[in-house]
Amino acid sequence: MAAAPKPEAGLQWLLNAITLPRHARLGIGPTIALAVLVLIILSAVFAPLIAPHDPLLMDATQRLKGPSSLHPLGTDSYGRDILSRVITGGRISLVIGVSVAVASIGIGLAIGLVAGFFRRADAIVMRIMDGLMAIPSIMIAIALVALNGPSLWSVMAAIAIPEVPRVVRLVRSVVLSAREEPYVEAAIALGSSMPKILFQHLMPNTLAPLIVQGTYVCASAILTEAILSFLGAGVASEIPTWGNIIAQGRSYFQIKPTLILWPGLMLSLCVLSVNLLGDAARDRLDPRLRKRGE
Amino acid sequence: MTGYFIRRVLAIVPVMAIVVVCVFLLLRLTPGDPAAILAGDTATAEQLERIRQSLGLADSLPVQFARWLGLLAQGDFGTSLISGSPVTGMIAQRIWPTLNIAILTLILTIAIAVPLGVIAAWRHRTWADYAVMSFSVLGFSVPVFVIGYTFILVFSLELRWLPVQGYVAPTQDFGQFIVRAILPCLALATVFIALIARMTRTSMLEVLGEDFIRTARAKGIKESWVLFRHALRNAAVPILTIIGTGFALLIGGAVVTESVFNIPGIGRLTVDAILARDYPVIQAMTLLTSGIYVLINLLIDLSYAFIDPRIRY
Numbered sequence: 001m002a003a004a005p006k007p008e009a010g011l012q013w014l015l016n017a018i019t020l021p022r023h024a025r026l027g028i029g030p031t032i033a034l035a036v037l038v039l040i041i042l043s044a045v046f047a048p049l050i051a052p053h054d055p056l057l058m059d060a061t062q063r064l065k066g067p068s069s070l071h072p073l074g075t076d077s078y079g080r081d082i083l084s085r086v087i088t089g090g091r092i093s094l095v096i097g098v099s100v101a102v103a104s105i106g107i108g109l110a111i112g113l114v115a116g117f118f119r120r121a122d123a124i125v126m127r128i129m130d131g132l133m134a135i136p137s138i139m140i141a142i143a144l145v146a147l148n149g150p151s152l153w154s155v156m157a158a159i160a161i162p163e164v165p166r167v168v169r170l171v172r173s174v175v176l177s178a179r180e181e182p183y184v185e186a187a188i189a190l191g192s193s194m195p196k197i198l199f200q201h202l203m204p205n206t207l208a209p210l211i212v213q214g215t216y217v218c219a220s221a222i223l224t225e226a227i228l229s230f231l232g233a234g235v236a237s238e239i240p241t242w243g244n245i246i247a248q249g250r251s252y253f254q255i256k257p258t259l260i261l262w263p264g265l266m267l268s269l270c271v272l273s274v275n276l277l278g279d280a281a282r283d284r285l286d287p288r289l290r291k292r293g294e
Numbered sequence: 295m296t297g298y299f300i301r302r303v304l305a306i307v308p309v310m311a312i313v314v315v316c317v318f319l320l321l322r323l324t325p326g327d328p329a330a331i332l333a334g335d336t337a338t339a340e341q342l343e344r345i346r347q348s349l350g351l352a353d354s355l356p357v358q359f360a361r362w363l364g365l366l367a368q369g370d371f372g373t374s375l376i377s378g379s380p381v382t383g384m385i386a387q388r389i390w391p392t393l394n395i396a397i398l399t400l401i402l403t404i405a406i407a408v409p410l411g412v413i414a415a416w417r418h419r420t421w422a423d424y425a426v427m428s429f430s431v432l433g434f435s436v437p438v439f440v441i442g443y444t445f446i447l448v449f450s451l452e453l454r455w456l457p458v459q460g461y462v463a464p465t466q467d468f469g470q471f472i473v474r475a476i477l478p479c480l481a482l483a484t485v486f487i488a489l490i491a492r493m494t495r496t497s498m499l500e501v502l503g504e505d506f507i508r509t510a511r512a513k514g515i516k517e518s519w520v521l522f523r524h525a526l527r528n529a530a531v532p533i534l535t536i537i538g539t540g541f542a543l544l545i546g547g548a549v550v551t552e553s554v555f556n557i558p559g560i561g562r563l564t565v566d567a568i569l570a571r572d573y574p575v576i577q578a579m580t581l582l583t584s585g586i587y588v589l590i591n592l593l594i595d596l597s598y599a600f601i602d603p604r605i606r607y
Contacts (some may be wrong), residue, residue, distance in 0.1 A: 032407070054309060066454045079411070079559035084513050091435075127308050127309075127312060128312055130308075130309050130312070131309050131310075131311070131312025131313050131314070131315075131316060132309070132316060134309050134312075134582065134584045134587055134588050135313055135316065135317070135580060135581075136315050136542040136545040136546055136583045136588075137542065137546065138549060139545070139546075139564075139576075139579060139580040139583050139584070140311040140320075140544070140580070142549075142564065142576055142580075143320055143573075143576050144320070144566060144569060145568075146567075146571060146573055146576050147320065147331055147573065148324060149323060149327075171298075182453075186586075218571075219434075219435070223435075224435050225439060226437055227438075227439070227546070227550055230437075230439055230550065230553075231549065231550065231553065231565050231568055232565070232568050232569050233568045242420070246439060246440075246443075253443060254451060254458070257443070257451070258445045260439075260440070260443045261440075261444070261447075262439070264439075264440035264443065264444075265440075267431065267437060267440065268435055268436040268437065268440055270437040271436075271437070272431065272432065272435035273357075275431055275434055275435050276431060279431070
């Protein structure tokens with residue numbers, strides 16, 4: 001992103017947000033959220049080193065055991081170590097959360113820039129987006145996974161596609177108002193090339209709202225992945241994801257609720273911290289929305 | 295006004311057309327042979343051929359689409375690959391539990407969320423406000439099945455106040471329906487409450503800053519009357535809008551909730567279809583839920599004129 005920031009460019013806001021000047025800007029809530037999220041990310045990345053056991057290792061002699069020094073959170077119905085599974089379970093969720101956010105924002109940005117700037121494309125593109133938004137996202141995802149099989153790629157695509165229209169709408173609305181700004185008119189009058197206007201003058205405006213939207217997409221993707229896994233429409237059930245662990249714990253919930261509560265807690269904490277960071281980013285980056293969200 | 299109504303009703307035609315085209319293309323554009331995808335790995339050659347013929351895959355896409363559209367228009371959503379019975383009938387059989395749960399959830403949501411949002415705005419920047427907002431962030435973050443299982447654990451297994459799972463039709467025994475439906479409805483409502491409470495608060499905050507509220511208070515009108523009669527009515531349009539757009543959450547949540555609480559509705563039907571790879575059912579459910587979503591948002595749009603007399607089209 002070598003684009004020189006315009007006076008109100010998002011890049012400048014981002015820099016302000018990250019450099020943390022005088023008034024220490026990160027509140028207590030977002031700080032805790034950040035710490036929790038960093039812990040979850042680190043434990044997921046280093047899961048093979050941290051996890052006390054192989055998360056896939058079954059042990060028929062250790063079925064549904066309670067907490068012990070060997071298995072701090074107990075074992076599941078196959079005698080697998082719950083702690084190791086819960087630590088490993090974050091990997092898929094985080095990969096999907098981040099990649100869905102990046103993919104849907106990238107695609108949505110491209111479509112939204114075009115729709116916002118070219119009036120003729122706008123009508124057609126936005127009607128298609130309206131139609132896509134009318135299909136409940138979980139149903140598109142279920143249909144896509146049912147058709148393409150439960151691979152990691154198809155789950156990612158299934159979660160990313162329904163998110164695209166929302167990003168397009170956001171980018172389009174920003175571009176629609178920005179293109180009326182004098183500096184854009186000046187650029188057009190001076191004969192700047194179309195890509196230059198789109199990427200150098202208009203795109204920086206979308207950066208701040210997109211960062212905020214990106215965190216919300218990430219949170220919602222993590223939730224959707226867990227729901228898909230839980231419903232049996234996610235990645236293969238052998239892979240320990242939080243949703244899969246919960247789905248497999250269901251039959252034993254009445255005798256051993258922790259089979260669901262531990263992965264559920266990790267999942268909720270993860271989504272909660274991403275959401276809180278999203279709120280913090282919104283308050284920081286988008287003063288117009290501050291009143292609405294606080 | 296009538297002109298607006300007609301235009302708004304007609305506006306759903308392109309949206310539904312795109313929904314139908316998307317759903318149609320979903321199967322046809324999937325890489326590989328659609329018949330093989332539908333039939334699964336264990337299909338025999340005859341089964342494949344039968345599916346190919348029933349889909350008319352030999353014809354061009356527009357011909358296939360036209361034929362499929364004709365069937366849809368007659369209410370024919372195809373036949374289940376597992377049971378062989380018409381999907382329309384399967385859905386009709388299972389739709390009532392879902393509708394009953396959805397209606398009760400909607401009532402609970404509005405009854406809880408709107409007062410919460412009003413209080414949060416009224417007591418802006420106090421502990422009450424922060425409590426409502428914290429609940430709202432939590433509601434967005436905790437997945438519905440975690441909420442559902444936590445409710446079962448606390449209220450059914452530990453306290454033993456309510457049955458664990460199951461469903462009784464309200465026409466059969468209304469008391470039993472409520473007793474069994476209350477936990478699923480509350481679990482389903484949580485995210486919806488979070489969303490609507492937040493929107494109510496935002497909308498109320500804007501209205502409470504208006505001059506006519508100060509006037510009303512200066513006249514000495516009771517505060518509750520000011521809040522609910524003067525402010526809430528003026529804040530109603532954004533709240534209604536979010537109830538409509540939030541309905542998609544409810545649809546997704548219903549699939550999960552019915553699975554957690556063992557309710558024999560169309561959400562459960564969808565889950566069974568996922569597990570059995572019964573694509574016609576999934577396709578029909580996608581169309582149905584989209585249709586319901588569009589219809590609800592249409593009704594809400596049309597209701598604005600009645601809610602807010604200032605709105606003239």
